Amino acid sequence: MAADNAAKEADPQTNSSTVKRPLYEGSTQYKSWRYSPEQLEQIRTSLNVAAVSVIRNTFEADEPGSSEDVLFLNANEEQLLVKLYITKIPQLCGHFRFPEEVEATAISYLKRFYLKNTVMDWHPKNVMLTTLFLATKTTNNPISLESYTSNIPKTSSSDVLDLEFLVSQSLNFEFAVWHAHRALWGIWLDLQSLPDVSEDLRPQDVYDIAIKHVRASRFTDAELIYTPSQIALASLALASPVLAERWADSKAVAGAAQPFSATLDPTLGSIKYIITQMGHPPDVEAVREVDRRLKLCKNPEKVPGSKAYLARQVAEQQRAEEKRNKKAEDVRRAVTEGGDPFGSELNEDEKAKQLAELDEDDD
């Protein structure tokens, strides 16, 4: 199909000079935020294990033997907590009346953040606020920090701003996200170009159901595994299999072995399964339990005011002090050692010769 055309052009036998890469493959979403389900699980468990050992050590350093009875969270429980806070984002967006793009972007940021950090270090509550604020900025729907924090009870601006750089860093500063709701809109527009689909075959409520499925898919890991167009097509297939099949078939390249919809079926099937099984908010009771346990196994280094935090701060300051001294030393050496502070000219001898040859007399 599309990639086939591109692949054909890359075929050396056709002697084509241009190799065109599909546009989606240039995006950071494709390059760095695309995983397989097994990979996701592995990342989460390894992150969790590493975090637990670090926190255990911090506990031990503080007070030997205290970490014996602390029940640390495991990866699934972390997942659960993150999922709860993901469900809070649409509520906030509705309150602020942010466009859907902001909501989708913020949810993506939150998911990606917790692929690089653990819940025990950074509680999702403030991270969620920060990702939402960041999303308003990166999608060009900014609001002032003032109006943001004043509309959310019990929040100060430092809650939001303190984590902003950390979040950006964890996202690797890759802020552009491709979303499934836009793909769904595109499919809906494109359906109008299909010759055999008349107006009454695509009623508005089909779209409404499909967009609900897209919103449900945001609570799952679907966007980390599949492309947004696939998710959109799967949502449409859940709402109206006929339309989805017709549209997919229209996108097939001539001469394929089977209709395109058939080739897509396994992928779409798994997406449909994910959406229907895991696309709803988590059980509040379970999450509350996790939260309670989190209070005990939080990383003390990140809690301002605790001993470990202060020790960490002191260590940081020492390191900064060393750096400063080193820099001052370098500067001092450069100044006192003489030499032209502006550096020397590149070809001094030539210039001197040219000048000597200049004859300004009028005779």
Next chain:
Amino acid sequence: MSNRANVGGWLKGKTVRKGGITSNAHTARSSTPQVQSTSSTLFSGGVKDASGRTTEYFSMDDQCPVCKSDRYLNPKLRLLVSSCYHKMCESCIDRLFTLGPAPCPICQKVLRKLAFTPQTFEDLTVEKEVAVRRRIAKEFNKRREDFFDLRSYNDYLEEVEDITFNLINDVNIAQTEARILAHRRENAALIELNSQREEQYAQALKEQEELERQEKEQRALELRREQEIEREERETAQREIIDRLETSTKSAAKVIAKSRAEAMKRSSARSTTTTVLRSNAQLLRARAAQSTVIPDPPHVPLQDDWYAYEDLYTIRDQYDDMYSDAVRKDREGIMRAGGYRVEEAWDRALRCAVAGLDLLPLPGLNPSPGRTDSFVTSA
């Protein structure tokens, strides 16, 4: 203030007043303008502008620091500046210095009446600095070519700046003056040469300016003459029309047409004869118009190596789309930002809908990076 008759004269021996040399004291006083330039009465020591175009500094709340009189009671108040850069009104100067040199009431430096000049800059420190720099520039006028390398030129510049700084801020004045003297003695010849060169340059510039001005005047004159001629001709033509209408028997329309044709002939004849008077700008334009027409190739959009899924969808002109209804119905464009086109939003959505549709999800635990399995290549 005591002797009115001397007012016009005491400022300077060689007063050149615009109203004539024999203007009496009264008019001399009133012609001491408050805004106009009096630079013709300046002498060296103050800041002089040779072209006479800078105006004297003037402010409504001027006050003489010695006698505290201001413009309320004395609208013609004029503050002059001493060589030690202190301001005083003319009456105080008169009072203190008429009988010969006397100490300045502020800093006790001995001054003469001649040593007072009108002020050009609002800030006296600026005035002092400009005067110092002007003096230094006359003596220290070496140029980059007079030095072997950049380093020695920079050293020279640094020394000049050093001297200037000392003079402006009254630091080590005696020593600095000695340095200036030493420099002058060492480089007398070179200074002479450079100053001559600068003079010549200034002269050449002035001459060029003169020439240009004359040319412009001439062109303006010619243009005016031409306009006159045109006007006359038009009048005569009109009169002719009227006469002919009176006398001839032909229809009115034909008469007018004939006379208009004649007028055209006349104007075209005139324009060919007056080619000489074209200005430079017109000449250039004519030349450009005659030269070859600049080719205008059609716009080639950006070529890059990205495949944007164009063959997978065709965008239509109109869609039945509830999201963009409001924007499209908005006739006055209140809601739209500049450059926004709904077609572009639709295009983006359509592209999103087909982008990566055939990409297989990554398999297994350690897929090779950059693997782009698609359905067709793997099937």
